[in-house]
Amino acid sequence: MPSMFTLLYILLILFSVRTTILEAAQANKSEIDRQALLCFKSGISSYPLGILDSWSDDSLNFCGWKGVTCRTKFPPRVASLNFNYARLSGKLSGCLGNLTFLSRMNLAYNNLSGTIPEELGMLPNLHTLNLAGSYLQGNIPISLGASNSLSYVYLANNTLTGGIPLSLTDCSSLSTLILSRNNLSGEIPSTLFDNSSKLAVVDLQKNSFTGLIPRFHKVTALKFLCLTENFLSGNIPPSIGNVSSLTSILLGQNKLSGLIPETIGHTTKLLELDLSFNSLSGNVPVSLYNMSSLKNFSVGSNGLVGQLPSYIGHSLPTLQSLIMGSNRLEGLIPTSLTNMSNLQMLDLSDNSLNGRVPSLGSLANLSQLVLGSNLLEAHD
Numbered sequence: 597m598p599s600m601f602t603l604l605y606i607l608l609i610l611f612s613v614r615t616t617i618l619e620a621a622q623a624n625k626s627e628i629d630r631q632a633l634l635c636f637k638s639g640i641s642s643y644p645l646g647i648l649d650s651w652s653d654d655s656l657n658f659c660g661w662k663g664v665t666c667r668t669k670f671p672p673r674v675a676s677l678n679f680n681y682a683r684l685s686g687k688l689s690g691c692l693g694n695l696t697f698l699s700r701m702n703l704a705y706n707n708l709s710g711t712i713p714e715e716l717g718m719l720p721n722l723h724t725l726n727l728a729g730s731y732l733q734g735n736i737p738i739s740l741g742a743s744n745s746l747s748y749v750y751l752a753n754n755t756l757t758g759g760i761p762l763s764l765t766d767c768s769s770l771s772t773l774i775l776s777r778n779n780l781s782g783e784i785p786s787t788l789f790d791n792s793s794k795l796a797v798v799d800l801q802k803n804s805f806t807g808l809i810p811r812f813h814k815v816t817a818l819k820f821l822c823l824t825e826n827f828l829s830g831n832i833p834p835s836i837g838n839v840s841s842l843t844s845i846l847l848g849q850n851k852l853s854g855l856i857p858e859t860i861g862h863t864t865k866l867l868e869l870d871l872s873f874n875s876l877s878g879n880v881p882v883s884l885y886n887m888s889s890l891k892n893f894s895v896g897s898n899g900l901v902g903q904l905p906s907y908i909g910h911s912l913p914t915l916q917s918l919i920m921g922s923n924r925l926e927g928l929i930p931t932s933l934t935n936m937s938n939l940q941m942l943d944l945s946d947n948s949l950n951g952r953v954p955s956l957g958s959l960a961n962l963s964q965l966v967l968g969s970n971l972l973e974a975h976d
């Protein structure tokens with residue numbers, strides 16, 4: 597009859613065999629990641645800094661490869677890839693879609709070409725995608741919008757074409773969308789600013805977007821909005837004034853027309869407002885002269901009329917730049933400007949302002965003063 601100890605010993609062996617099989621199966625999952633990394637490397641045609649030297653087929657410990665960070669839990673899986681300014685040339689492989697636990701991918705400022713693989717949208721844990729500053733072309737993959745985890749999408753400074761996929765507007769985890777300096781076109785999806793409590797940063801500067809600025813409806817976290825240097829037309833939607841979280845509204849260099857909505861003055865946290873180089877008309881609503889948080893105020897090069905309010909220097913006390921040149925403003929330059937003690941730049945040129953220029957000598961930080969092409973008298 598086997599002793600109690602023998603029985604226990606057999607049980608222990610059985611248990612450890614089971615654990616080894618489990619471990620082998622799990623380690624195999626790690627092997628999927630190792631193979632995916634090697635497959636990614638095979639798409640990279642040059643890495644003059646030697647950054648992928650440690651990535652070799654005979655090295656099993658891929659968590660120690662340069663640029664790779666694994667999660668701490670067993671089995672090891674790739675959690676982040678970090679290669680910014682690494683001078684990688686080549687193409688992004690769809691194999692990256694096999695890195696199931698990848699959460700951060702930063703390949704910004706390289707020399708990557710080809711398209712963004714559709715497979716990236718299938719990564720269930722991807723939180724940050726930074727592919728800015730390469731020569732990526734083609735469309736933004738529709739699949740990205742299907743992600744429930746994607747928060748930060750930074751694809752600026754590439755040569756991407758096509759539009760913003762509609763699917764991306766349904767991505768409720770999205771907080772930052774930076775697509776500036778590409779060749780994107782078409783209309784901004786009408787639901788981009790609709791029903792999102794996470795969207796905080798939208799930068800679409802220097803593309804070829806056309807059509808209207810979509811309405812703002814239940815976007816409660818949006819702080820930075822930059823649509824500068826596109827071909828957007830129509831009115832500025834008054835609903836923008838409901839987005840009380842906004843600190844930057846940058847809509848310059850478009851084809852916007854109509855009146856400036858009075859509601860913009862309701863965004864009480866606003867630091868910078870740029871509506872310059874559009875075709876806006878009418879008076880500057882008085883509510884805008886009441887935004888005491890404002891640092892930069894630019895409505896230059898439009899068709900605006902009316903007068904500067906006499907109290908402007910008191911109601912906009914922290915202004916650093918006031919740019920209202922190339923409009924059709926009339927009347928006097930208010931003396932209260934001398935109270936804007938932070939003012940660095942004042943451009944009221946090319947209007948129909950008259951009277952005397954107040955003595956601006958008290959403005960210690962004023963470095964750019966442009967008042968030409970008005971009906972002003974020389975000051976004494």
Ligand SMILES: *[C@@H]1O[C@H](CO)[C@@H](O)[C@H](O)[C@H]1NC(C)=O
Binds near residue numbers: 620621624
């Ligand atoms: C590990 O994966 C390979 C294919 O990648 C498969 O052939 C093998 O059977 C797997 N081994 C285990 C222990 O799951």
Ligand SMILES: *[C@@H]1O[C@H](CO)[C@@H](O)[C@H](O)[C@H]1NC(C)=O
Binds near residue numbers: 685686707709
């Ligand atoms: C960038 O990549 C292209 C091809 O993809 C290559 O011809 C060129 O030499 C690379 N430039 C640099 C600076 O590595």
Ligand SMILES: *[C@@H]1O[C@H](CO)[C@@H](O)[C@H](O)[C@H]1NC(C)=O
Binds near residue numbers: 693
């Ligand atoms: C990895 O991804 C590629 C391309 O998407 C696919 O063909 C391949 O079967 C995948 N490999 C594994 C081990 O899952």
Ligand SMILES: *[C@@H]1O[C@H](CO)[C@@H](O)[C@H](O)[C@H]1NC(C)=O
Binds near residue numbers: 729730753
């Ligand atoms: C855009 O990317 C190119 C290539 O990486 C770089 O030379 C250039 O400085 C970048 N421009 C900006 C504004 O980031």
Ligand SMILES: *[C@@H]1O[C@H](CO)[C@@H](O)[C@H](O)[C@H]1NC(C)=O
Binds near residue numbers: 768791
């Ligand atoms: C708003 O978004 C939430 C989740 O982000 C969703 O459950 C809800 O149905 C949406 N409401 C509308 C009116 O689209």
Ligand SMILES: *[C@@H]1O[C@H](CO)[C@@H](O)[C@H](O)[C@H]1NC(C)=O
Binds near residue numbers: 755778779
């Ligand atoms: C992208 O746009 C830039 C300037 O807007 C232009 O010079 C370039 O040729 C365009 N590239 C492509 C691939 O369309």
Ligand SMILES: *[C@@H]1O[C@H](CO)[C@@H](O)[C@H](O)[C@H]1NC(C)=O
Binds near residue numbers: 834835836838859
């Ligand atoms: C701003 O929000 C309020 C309350 O949600 C709503 O009644 C109003 O119509 C909105 N204004 C605009 C211009 O969308």
Ligand SMILES: *[C@@H]1O[C@H](CO)[C@@H](O)[C@H](O)[C@H]1NC(C)=O
Binds near residue numbers: 861882883886
């Ligand atoms: C200016 O702001 C004050 C308080 O901050 C407010 O009472 C007043 O109604 C505002 N005036 C305009 C024209 O918006």
Ligand SMILES: *[C@@H]1O[C@H](CO)[C@@H](O)[C@H](O)[C@H]1NC(C)=O
Binds near residue numbers: 868891916
């Ligand atoms: C505001 O204007 C000043 C002076 O022109 C400039 O130095 C500064 O960068 C601007 N700040 C922002 C946030 O645009």
Ligand SMILES: *[C@@H]1O[C@H](CO)[C@@H](O)[C@H](O)[C@H]1NC(C)=O
Binds near residue numbers: 935
């Ligand atoms: C505005 O400036 C004038 C002249 O420099 C000064 O007398 C006055 O006290 C200032 N007012 C405020 C509210 O700072």
Ligand SMILES: *[C@@H]1O[C@H](CO)[C@@H](O)[C@H](O)[C@H]1NC(C)=O
Binds near residue numbers: 937938939960961
């Ligand atoms: C002028 O600028 C300097 C540095 O930018 C700052 O420390 C100082 O407070 C400014 N002066 C005034 C009067 O705003």
